[in-house]
Amino acid sequence: MQQVRLVLVGLGNLGRRLCQILHDKRQHISQRYGLDLVLIGAADSQGAAYDPVKGLDPEQVVALKASGASIADYPDVGKKGWLAAALVATAQADVLLEASPVNLDAGAEPGLSSIRTALRRGLHVVTPNKGPLVLAYSELHELAASHDAQLRFDGTVAGGLPALYIGQRDLRGAVVHELQAVPNLCTGYVMDMLADGMTWEQATDRAREAGVLEGDGSWDLEGWDAAAKLVILANAVLGVSTHMDDVSRTGITNLDAESLQAAQERGERYRLLAEAVRDADGGYELSVAPIPLSPDHPLGHLGQKQMGVVYETDIYGTITAIIDEPSPIPSAATMLRDVLDIYS
Amino acid sequence: MQQVRLVLVGLGNLGRRLCQILHDKRQHISQRYGLDLVLIGAADSQGAAYDPVKGLDPEQVVALKASGASIADYPDVGKKGWLAAALVATAQADVLLEASPVNLDAGAEPGLSSIRTALRRGLHVVTPNKGPLVLAYSELHELAASHDAQLRFDGTVAGGLPALYIGQRDLRGAVVHELQAVPNLCTGYVMDMLADGMTWEQATDRAREAGVLEGDGSWDLEGWDAAAKLVILANAVLGVSTHMDDVSRTGITNLDAESLQAAQERGERYRLLAEAVRDADGGYELSVAPIPLSPDHPLGHLGQKQMGVVYETDIYGTITAIIDEPSPIPSAATMLRDVLDIYS
Numbered sequence: 001m002q003q004v005r006l007v008l009v010g011l012g013n014l015g016r017r018l019c020q021i022l023h024d025k026r027q028h029i030s031q032r033y034g035l036d037l038v039l040i041g042a043a044d045s046q047g048a049a050y051d052p053v054k055g056l057d058p059e060q061v062v063a064l065k066a067s068g069a070s071i072a073d074y075p076d077v078g079k080k081g082w083l084a085a086a087l088v089a090t091a092q093a094d095v096l097l098e099a100s101p102v103n104l105d106a107g108a109e110p111g112l113s114s115i116r117t118a119l120r121r122g123l124h125v126v127t128p129n130k131g132p133l134v135l136a137y138s139e140l141h142e143l144a145a146s147h148d149a150q151l152r153f154d155g156t157v158a159g160g161l162p163a164l165y166i167g168q169r170d171l172r173g174a175v176v177h178e179l180q181a182v183p184n185l186c187t188g189y190v191m192d193m194l195a196d197g198m199t200w201e202q203a204t205d206r207a208r209e210a211g212v213l214e215g216d217g218s219w220d221l222e223g224w225d226a227a228a229k230l231v232i233l234a235n236a237v238l239g240v241s242t243h244m245d246d247v248s249r250t251g252i253t254n255l256d257a258e259s260l261q262a263a264q265e266r267g268e269r270y271r272l273l274a275e276a277v278r279d280a281d282g283g284y285e286l287s288v289a290p291i292p293l294s295p296d297h298p299l300g301h302l303g304q305k306q307m308g309v310v311y312e313t314d315i316y317g318t319i320t321a322i323i324d325e326p327s328p329i330p331s332a333a334t335m336l337r338d339v340l341d342i343y344s
Numbered sequence: 345m346q347q348v349r350l351v352l353v354g355l356g357n358l359g360r361r362l363c364q365i366l367h368d369k370r371q372h373i374s375q376r377y378g379l380d381l382v383l384i385g386a387a388d389s390q391g392a393a394y395d396p397v398k399g400l401d402p403e404q405v406v407a408l409k410a411s412g413a414s415i416a417d418y419p420d421v422g423k424k425g426w427l428a429a430a431l432v433a434t435a436q437a438d439v440l441l442e443a444s445p446v447n448l449d450a451g452a453e454p455g456l457s458s459i460r461t462a463l464r465r466g467l468h469v470v471t472p473n474k475g476p477l478v479l480a481y482s483e484l485h486e487l488a489a490s491h492d493a494q495l496r497f498d499g500t501v502a503g504g505l506p507a508l509y510i511g512q513r514d515l516r517g518a519v520v521h522e523l524q525a526v527p528n529l530c531t532g533y534v535m536d537m538l539a540d541g542m543t544w545e546q547a548t549d550r551a552r553e554a555g556v557l558e559g560d561g562s563w564d565l566e567g568w569d570a571a572a573k574l575v576i577l578a579n580a581v582l583g584v585s586t587h588m589d590d591v592s593r594t595g596i597t598n599l600d601a602e603s604l605q606a607a608q609e610r611g612e613r614y615r616l617l618a619e620a621v622r623d624a625d626g627g628y629e630l631s632v633a634p635i636p637l638s639p640d641h642p643l644g645h646l647g648q649k650q651m652g653v654v655y656e657t658d659i660y661g662t663i664t665a666i667i668d669e670p671s672p673i674p675s676a677a678t679m680l681r682d683v684l685d686i687y688s
Binding site: 021025028029032033159160161162165166169170171172173174175239295298301315316317318319320321322323324325326329330333336337340341344 | 373518519660669
C-alpha cells in the first residue's frame with residue numbers, strides 16, 4: 001500500500017465534493033489500486049488546517065463547510081489567517097489539488113502562485129482551475145518537467161469528460177483537422193430557455209437555480225469560459241502555443257430570441273461552440289460562437305446537462321465524446337482521475 | 345531519437361493499412377514523439393521477411409501485397425515457408441504487432457502462440473486480434489507482467505474508438521453501473537438494410553460490398569464478435585474475469601423483418617447491443633442481443649459506419665464515445681496508438 005499525501009486548496013463546489021469522494025472511495029481505491037489517499041492539509045479563503053500525522057477527515061471537512069464554518073475551525077489543527085500560500089510552501093505532501101476559483105482578471109491568483117510553489121518543491125499538481133493554465137501553460141509545463149513533477153488538469157475542460165486525455169493520448173500520431181467542443185453547460189442551458197420563450201432574466205435565473213450559472217455570469221455568457229477551455233485544448237491536444245487573444249470570441253448575450261426560436265422550429269439546437277479548424281499552414285483558426293446545430297451534428301442532441309467534444313482526425317476517423325453530468329460530482333472527480341493517473 | 349523495432353505478423357486488411365500509416369507518419373512521429381518506428385520484420389501465411397539492419401520499407405510491403413504477392417517475395421530478405429512462429433522467436437525486436445485473423449475455433453492460433461513467445465522474450469505486444477485475449481486474458485497479462493513487457497489491445501473493441509483506454513484509464517476510481525456498446529459495424533449495417541426492405545441475401549451482400557462483412561459472416565451475425573468484445577471489456581474495464589460462456593448471446597439471424605420495419609416506423613434503430621449490468625453482488629450480467637434503440641438513447645443515432653460505447657458510472661456521470669469510421673484505417677491505426685502509448 002502506497003500512501004499519497006494530498007493538500008487541497010479551495011473548498012467551494014468542487015473541493016467539497018472531492019472531499020466527499022475521498023471519503024466514499026477510500027476503501028475501493030486502496031483495494032483496486034493499492035493507494036491510500038490521505039488528505040493532510042486543506043485551505044479556504046479564511047484559513048487552513050494541516051495534520052501530516054493523522055490526516056484530516058474529509059467527511060468532517062464537508063460537514064464543517066456545510067455548516068458555514070471555515071476549515072480554520074477544524075478541531076486542534078485549524079488556523080485562521082493561515083493561507084494557502086503558506087500551506088503549499090511548507091506541507092510535506094505529494095500532490096497539490098488546486099481548486100480555487102478561476103480569476104483571470106487577478107492574474108489567475110492565488111492559484112497560479114500556489115501551483116508554481118508546489119511544482120518548484122517537486123509536488124505533483126492537479127487542478128481544475130483554468131486560469132493558471134490559460135495564462136502560463138508553457139511556463140508551468142517547463143517548471144513541472146524541470147522538477148520531475150507532473151501537472152494534470154483534466155477538469156479544466158468540459159467537466160468530467162476526459163476531453164483532454166482522449167485528445168492527448170488516444171489521438172497520438174494523428175493530425176486533428178477539426179476540433180469542436182461544447183465545453184460548458186451554462187450557455188446551452190440559457191439558450192434552450194430563451195428558445196422556449198423565456199426572457200433573458202428568466203433564463204439566467206433558471207440557470208442559476210439549476211446550478212449551472214454562478215455570479216453575474218458574464219464569464220460564461222460572453223464566451224470567456226469557452227475561449228479559455230479552447231486555449232487549453234489547443235495547447236494540450238493540438239500542440240500549438242495559444243493564448244486568449246488568439247480566439248475569435250462571440251458570446252450569447254447579443255443573440256436575438258427570434259433566431260433561437262427559428263432554429264428550434266427547424267429542429268436545431270443552439271450551442272456555444274468552441275472550434276479549432278486546421279489551415280493550410282498547419283495552424284488553427286480558433287473561434288467561440290453560438291451556432292445552431294442540426295440533428296445530424298455529432299453534438300446536435302446535447303441535453304441541458306450534457307457537454308461534448310468532437311475530434312475529426314486523419315487516421316482515427318471522427319471521435320465524439322459526450323458526458324451527461326447531472327451534478328458537479330464528475331467535475332470534482334476529475335481530480336481523483338488525475339491523481340490515480342499520476343500513480344498508475 | 346529512440347529507435348523502436350517492430351515485427352508485424354499478419355498482412356491482411358489491418359496489417360497492410362498499418363504499413364501505409366508507418367510510411368506516411370514516420371516523419372511526424374519522429375518530430376513530435378522522438379521515436380523512429382522501424383519495421384524490421386513481417387510475416388504472412390506464406391512466409392516472412394526480416395532485415396534488422398536496414399529495416400523493411402513499409403510502402404514496398406504494401407505494394408507487394410497489393411500485387412497479390414507474399415512478403416516472402418520481398419527482395420533479398422523474403423523467405424517462403426519461414427513462418428511467423430520462427431520470426432517471433434528470433435527477431436531482435438522491441439514490439440510484436442500481432443494482426444493475424446481471429447480464429448477462436450482453432451484455439452486462437454497462430455496468434456496466441458506468437459504472443460506467448462514474444463512476451464516470454466520480453467517484447468511488448470500490440471494486437472487487434474480478439475482471439476488470444478478472449479481465450480487467455482489473465483494468462484497473457486501475468487506473462488507480460490512477469491517479463492516486464494506491455495500488452496496492448498485497444499484495437500480489439502469497436503475499431504478505432506479508444507473504448508478500452510477510456511474505460512481503463514479515464515474511469516479510474518469509478519464503479520461502472522452499466523456498460524453498453526455497439527462494438528462492430530456489420531450487424532447494424534445489415535439490420536438497417538433489412539429495415540429498408542431488403543432480403544437477408546441482399547442485405548448481407550450489400551454489407552460485403554461495403555467492406556463491413558467478411559466470409560460467411562456467421563462470426564459477426566450470430567453475435568460471437570460482439571460477445572468476444574464484451575468479454576474483453578469486462579476483463580479490462582470492469583475488472584471481472586470473464587469468458588465467452590458468461591455472455592448470454594442472441595445474434596441477428598432470427599430477427600424478423602416486421603420487427604425491424606416496425607421499429608424504423610417508430611423512429612427507432614436496431615443495433616446489436618453488448619451490455620454489462622451490475623447486479624447487487626457487484627458482479628455483472630452480460631448479454632448480446634439486437635435491441636431497438638430510441639432517439640433518446642446515447643447510441644440511438646449511430647449511422648452505418650459508426651460504433652460506440654456508453655459507460656454509466658457513479659462518479660463520472662454517463663460518458664458516451666462514438667467513432668465514425670468510414671474505412672478500416674482507424675482500426676489499423678489503433679496499433680500505432682498502442683505503440684506510442686507504450687513509449688510515452
